[in-house]
Amino acid sequence: MTGACVVGCRRIAKRFGHVDALREANTAVGAGKVVALVGDNGAGKSTLMKTLLGINRPDRGEVIIDDRPVQLHSIRDAQALGVEAVHQDLALAPQLSVVDNMFLGHEIASRGLGVLARDEMADRAAKALAELSIQLPSLTVPIRELSGGQRQAVAVARAVMWARTAVLMDEPTSALGARQSEIIVDLIRAVAARGLGVLVVSHDLPRILQAADTVTVLWRGETVLDAPASDLTVPDLVATMVGYRKDGAA
Incomplete structure (x- = not known):
């Protein structure tokens, strides 16, 4: 990948006891780009995401954010x-509620009153959802009353509202129906269109090829x-995920 890397890594290794979860992991996500991170079960996808x-x-290795190596000690x-x-x-x-979830850990207090600025929070939440073309029946309903796809959309909108550099997504279409999954794919592209880098871990190979640049x-x-995703097919990915050897043979 050419250009600046907003989130990624170089030569990452991570060992848990006798298990090499990561040995030589590299990836780079550019601003406004979607990178799909795929692999068979146990390939190290979740470990790499948690490392980023x-x-x-x-x-061993370097985590890269905003084109420079960084030391991360926590998700904070x-x-x-x-x-x-x-x-x-x-x-x-x-x-x-939807609003309370979107501001969880980021609550806004009214100046001098010691109470939450609920009108301001509601306005900002509505704007964040509208910018991603997310439509919900209400922002005051509890999250448990929303469909799976709507909940996923709220989680994405919340991440985008607070992100300045990149959003990492773990299995965003998991347990969703076909129509809801297509909506989430469109949402992934909408997030990238805002200039954020997007790294998506997914087993949903057909849809992730639709969404990804790389x-x-x-x-x-x-x-x-x-x-490039445009150069690959689902059979290509499956063959690489399950049949790779150092000599390149299946």
């Missing part, structure tokens, strides 16, 4: 550099393919 978020600390460090995440479990509070394939903790 500061949840794991690498044993990544957030301070403008990197947000949409986790597979969404990390939403089901009993709280695909990074991990095999046993090592990056074995980094190529």
Whole structure:
């Protein structure tokens, strides 16, 4: 990939006991670009995502944010550099409203009154959703009353609202129906169109090829393919994910 890397890594290695979760992982996401991170189960995708978020600390290699190596000691460090995440479990509070979820940990207090500035929070939440063309029945309903696709959209909008650099997404179409998955694919492209880098971990190969500019394939903790999505097919990806060897043979 040419140009600046807003989030990525070089030669990352991470070991847990006797297991090499990552050995030689490399990826780079540019501003306004979508990179799909794919691989078979156990390839190291989740470990790499957690490393880019500061949840794991690498044993070797560099995490890159805004085109420079950084030391991350927690997810707060990544957030301070403008990197947000949409986790597979969404990390939403089901009993709280859409607005409260979007401001969870970022609540705005009315000056001098010691209470939440709910009108301002509602206005900002509505604007953030509208900018991504997300339509919900209400912003005051509890999250538990929304469909799976609507919840996913709220989680994405929340991440985008607080991100300045990049958004990392873990299995954003997991457990969604076909129509809802297509909406999330469109949403991924809309996030990139705002100038943010987007890294997506996904097993949904047909849809991720629609959304991605570039695909990074991990095999046993090592990056074995980094190529434009337009040059790849689902059979190409499957063959690389499950059949790669150092000599390149199947």
